[in-house]
Amino acid sequence: MTSPSQELLNWWFGEGATATEVAGAKNSLWFGYKPEQDEEARERFGGLIERALAGELNEWAESPHGWLALVLLLDQLPRMIHRGTPKAFAGDERALQLVRDGMAHGGDVLLAPIQRVFIYLVLEHAENLSVQDQAVQQFEQLLGIADAGEQKLFADFLDFAERHRQVIARFGRFPHRNAMLGRSSSEAEQTFLAGPGSGF
Numbered sequence: 001m002t003s004p005s006q007e008l009l010n011w012w013f014g015e016g017a018t019a020t021e022v023a024g025a026k027n028s029l030w031f032g033y034k035p036e037q038d039e040e041a042r043e044r045f046g047g048l049i050e051r052a053l054a055g056e057l058n059e060w061a062e063s064p065h066g067w068l069a070l071v072l073l074l075d076q077l078p079r080m081i082h083r084g085t086p087k088a089f090a091g092d093e094r095a096l097q098l099v100r101d102g103m104a105h106g107g108d109v110l111l112a113p114i115q116r117v118f119i120y121l122v123l124e125h126a127e128n129l130s131v132q133d134q135a136v137q138q139f140e141q142l143l144g145i146a147d148a149g150e151q152k153l154f155a156d157f158l159d160f161a162e163r164h165r166q167v168i169a170r171f172g173r174f175p176h177r178n179a180m181l182g183r184s185s186s187e188a189e190q191t192f193l194a195g196p197g198s199g200f
Contacts, residue, residue, distance in 0.1 A: 005060050007044075008045060012029070019113055022114050033083070038083060041080045052073035053074065053078065071095055071122060073091070074091030074098065075122045086180055089181070096123070096125075098122075099123065113142050116138075120142070129172070133165065136158070139157050142158070174200075
């Protein structure tokens with residue numbers, strides 16, 4: 001019988017043999033928006049997400065893949081099932097602490113590079129410049145170990161991390177979250193938001 005954490009990982013990563021195959025099959029789930037995907041996440045994993053947000057399921061973090069699944073429940077899936085609301089970010093602080101704790105024990109290097117992407121995305125989501133610096137460093141490392149045929153994939157992940165860091169270096173926060181979180185946007189942020197690529 002498949003454990004709940006493994007069921008989530010199977011859904012998130014699929015069965016591709018290489019990072020390029022996995023990303024090719026799952027990119028639209030990871031970074032696209034389809035209402036039916038959000039609904040599937042809600043139906044299949046909504047209960048687990050709420051338990052994770054409530055501080056439960058800590059035992060998952062005792063193994064590298066359980067840790068990864070718990071990070072997904074706190075960081076990625078709330079952005080799907082609570083899209084456009086403040087609760088989309090409700091797990092960010094806990095996810096960041098979970099990632100820091102796991103990385104301190106080398107948990108990230110026990111995962112496949114494509115899985116490590118979703119550990120380091122937690123760093124990339126932080127509205128903190130030093131954490132953003134760390135995110136860029138981790139994606140640089142992933143690019144450095146990527147196979148020749150997967151250089152472009154991991155270069156794209158690094159580029160995305162660098163662009164997130166630039167926004168935090170400029171504004172200290174992500175302006176595209178302001179409306180959702182009830183924050184007022186400065187004039188500079190409003191100008192930024194009116195341009196292309198401001199919302200990731």
